[in-house]
Amino acid sequence: VEESRLSAQPEVLIVEDDFAFSQTMLVLLEAEGFQPTAVNSTAEALELFSKRSFPVVVSDIYIDERTGLDVLRRARAVEPQCAVILITGQGSLDTVLEATRAGAFDYIAKPFPLERLAQAVHNAAQAWATRHASANGSADNADSNTSALIGHSDAMVETYKFISRVADSDATVLLQGETGTGKEMVARLIHEAGARRAKRMVVVDCGSLPGTLLEAELFGAARGAYTGADRDRTGLLEAAEGGTVFLDEIGEMDLAFQQRLLRFLQEREVRPLGSTTARKVDVRVIAATNRDLRAMVAEKKFREDLWYRLQVASWQLPPLRARKDDIPELIQHFLTKFTRSTGRALRFNEGALAVAQQHDWPGNVRQLENLLERLSILHPGPVVDAAALQQDLSTFSPSALNPAFNSSTRSSQPESTALNAKPSSDSLANIEDDHIRRVLESANGNKSRAAEILGIERKTLYRKLEKMRQQSS
């Protein structure tokens, strides 16, 4: 009931310090049938997020000491399906890249006609409704993030047993496994199968924030803790009270922060930055990493005591290549899912299935899912055969250099791709940056997809984008 109310008239949070402009947006969005709320500082927005979430957020980028990107990160941490529209008067490639990188739904440069904003909010509301419906899916929710895990191999059955064993406890869980093996999905299932399911699961990407920011984000900050902190801020650990905190990419945390986390796991107390008082919080922690933590412990890059602490309930998700028997079922599952959105039925013949089962799948289930989505949209006929699959796999293989990039570095065939129109004197770095932008664009800003096409890890892509941003500013 609440869902249909929300999807009929979604609530929109407006974060804008220019009062007149904020009022204009408020009136416009009300007239469009939304339920807008306006705040005029990032602090107020973050404080609101510690109590509730919004399906759609419209935020200026340059507001006060924090930016629209902070608003965006927090909004999506408490509500992963939240669609955030960022507005700025200083539109430039690097701000757009950064907004995209942080998962913004849309980006509008000032000045803009008001109907552009109205359209963007309508699109965002629709995207939210779709994402939300699939994340909270119905009985046959084949396209749900939280739907059943697919697979009957021994490794998956053991995974199901693990989930059911730990769901009802409050034990801290560590999920390990290569990229795309389903760690976040398993974390959600653990949360939803347990007693905390009525409360939320807050997702924190520990790899995307430097140590002190991560600390403020998780533990909160007291008024005056840093320049411009004009009021107390609640951290995500407190915001998740009663629920679960999913600490993704914990292998990326610096050593000092690892110690802070260990203390928290032992004492279950939160002391915000710059505050002298600690408060007890009741949250369950699920951590995940695709790094080999044991090796990192040996290299002294991960604290041994924290590692032991996380070993109490830890689980290794199998790579797809270790459970090839599940591949046909996964293919069927994703084909059914994408058929629903494309309206085109597609099937794999025996030859294609054999190729899929022999493949290595370095990007695991995510790579398989992306491939099937691509084929659902682009494959010309109703049947995918071995040759068509081979073709796609070699074009989009994470290990092969993208052919466009590859040929651009060979001056002997200058006219074969758009990139080759560049003068051969262009530096490799420039060509690379340019190529990254194109691929990101062709992937509609989807970084995971772009990283897959580029044949690099998502994190590597983030690093490169950050470097590009610094160079261009």
Ligand SMILES: Nc1ncnc2c1ncn2[C@@H]1O[C@H](COP(=O)(O)OP(=O)(O)OP(=O)(O)O)[C@@H](O)[C@H]1O
């Ligand atoms: N067993 C499975 N059955 C169905 N879908 C799966 C399964 N495992 C993973 N997926 C899907 O694969 C995609 C990647 O999963 P997820 O994001 O959980 O991976 P991850 O291990 O967290 O990856 P990364 O380390 O890159 O963050 C998601 O779309 C998820 O729904």
Ligand SMILES: [Mg+2]
């Ligand atoms: Mg993940």
